[in-house]
Amino acid sequence: MTEKNETVIALLGQPNSGKSTLFNALTGLRQHVGNWPGKTVEKKEGNFEHNGVHYLVADLPGTYSLSANSDEEMITRDYIASGKADVICILADSSQLERSLYMLADFAGITVPCFLLLNMSDVADEQGKSVNAKELEKKLGIPVESFSAPDTKAYDGFYRALERAVREKTSLDPGSLEKRYEEIETYTRVKAMIPADVIPGYSNVWLAAKAVEGDAPVIAKIKAALSVSDKNAFDTALSAVDKGVVLTGERKFAWIDELLSGVTKRTETKISLGKFDRLITHHIWGKPVVILTIVLGLIASFIPALPLMGIGQLIGGIPDPLNEALLNIGCPAFIASVLCDVLIRSVAFIVQMLGFVFGVTLVFGLLEEIGVMARISYVFDNTMAKFGLQGKSVMPFLISFGCTMGGAAGTRVIDNWGQKVLTIALAWAVPCGAAWAVIPMLSTIFFGAWTPVIIVVILLVMILHMWITAKIFGGSLVKAEDRCGMIMELPPYHKPKWGALFRYVFGRTKETFVRALKVVVIVALVFWLLSYTSSGDITASILYRVGHFIEPVTKLFGMGWQTFMAFIASSLGKEGALGVLSTIYTGAGTISVGSVVSGAAAENINELLVANIPKPEALALIFAMTFNMPCIVALAATYQETHSVKWTARIALYYTGVALILAGIAYYIGLLIW
């Protein structure tokens, strides 16, 4: 029970057990996502109401077992021990029941009330497998329900099981499993030594089994409760075991076999790979097929994105006439400018990008749900492991060639928070669509036929940048234990639950909009204040004065104050740099977020640029812009996905610094050439 009188239900299950789908279906838009205190693990909670009872759902991190090998597992165990949960819902995959019941076996011995959900019953049906849930219920003594997320009727069964588990406080009897544990000599000896109530909620059966498995935190807890001589006896007893996990593991699976005998029925099917699986596991075609899949997914995300992009463009058309109208009716220029240039343009900018976030979340959320993302992960796991990432990270990288914000949104299919943040940090190095629109153009103006060379160099620098960034941030974001070699399952394909998926996508898009709006308006307002002049003369602005003042420093990186301002503007939006340069060199108009976002430039911009910027400085600017912070919306999306101000700021400062260094290098190389 929470203070608000909510019944707390915790979802426990292995990855791919359909935990997230259930969580989204139950809670819809009422979710809050954060991090577990002091840990790089995501904490997801949500609310729902059924039969007048308010529930709080905690989506525990997806882990394969309850050992102590990762933060995720420790958090899960500590959460169960904390007594916060009134009931634990354990999920298993009906189509792979034997393997996925390992979680239940590992849970056995914990006294917290629980019930078992046999998920993916639709997939099991298709494979000709059936489970007699009632029979299993008799054997286990806890409610057992067959369940499939897309089937709306299945939820009645879920609620019934939930209510009964809460009412009757049904806990799993580990007796039959213990009989098997007792075959392990050390188990019996160790169990006899364990005092009562070492960890609340965990029985001595569970503790003794974990001690045999060599579980360090459990052993430490037990020893803390023992006298010195008992401690030594305890250590001696444990030292007799070798590979305890294998010993208990064999018993757990034997127990599962016994549970399932007479409970499951199946028609023999030949094991074979499906068409898509044959393609992606092919040693030549695997990677191209996956890249093609992601690119097609990217194109598909534009379809739902287009209406929102159109709306954004319509909003973007409001400021100019509105500004004029406001000035005509005698509204102070200052207020009109804040309203039009800061507020409305920020909204227009975000709404345009939001379409892409919506599309990416929908399409790649769907690919995740039906099981395609796991295949993508499989194909690229070895490549991405070099960065300390999982194979899925390849998808946000590819999306980032289109839009970094979409790439950031795409990282939500990565279940490890540290790897998610690292993926976003690396995705920033990928030049986005706006960069590809501006950079080749700038490059052609200054370097003509050399443009392809510059683009190749940019791509090489990108890879080097990602590699170095992975080295710098990887250590603290991705723990050594998460860098193990690939051991993963290729889950069966399943049907999506459209309603839950759409609710989830709308929820995330709305949340992104709100958070992005806050960040963008603040940054836009600051930039606007810095660049505002009442006279319209750029040299009267604070930005100019600061730029001029620090010009000796920016010169070190090859940039005069004009190009440095363009660089600063490019961190709000790449297209903006041209607008800024145009404003400065034509001496007309103010620099505003408006000009930054719309990227309006004078017609003779090409001649102006060539006349005013020497080639080495232009090269410096090209690199500075390309590898700068992608844009403010990407910054906001990064904050939204990582929900960490610290990491968002760290990544942003790092990119600004690295962009300047790269600009400096480009400049000095440029000086050597020209």
Added chain:
Amino acid sequence: MKKLSEMKKESKGVITSVNGDPRFISRITSIGLTPGCPVTVIKNEKNRPLLVYSRDTMIALNRSECSLIEVEEGKGA
């Protein structure tokens, strides 16, 4: 007795032992590969992860890790 990584495509066997550091053993146990468990090798190509089928599950495993798993060939389902 053979290492899992030496098994040919479509061959079957029963796991006899699992070696390696405790973390690996814990992980491989939790995915269901324990001694006594029948496995079928679905794919085994050079420089690619192995695909094995066991306990109704398609599992992808790194080659280097597969050499830590020993199998008695020809037995099992």
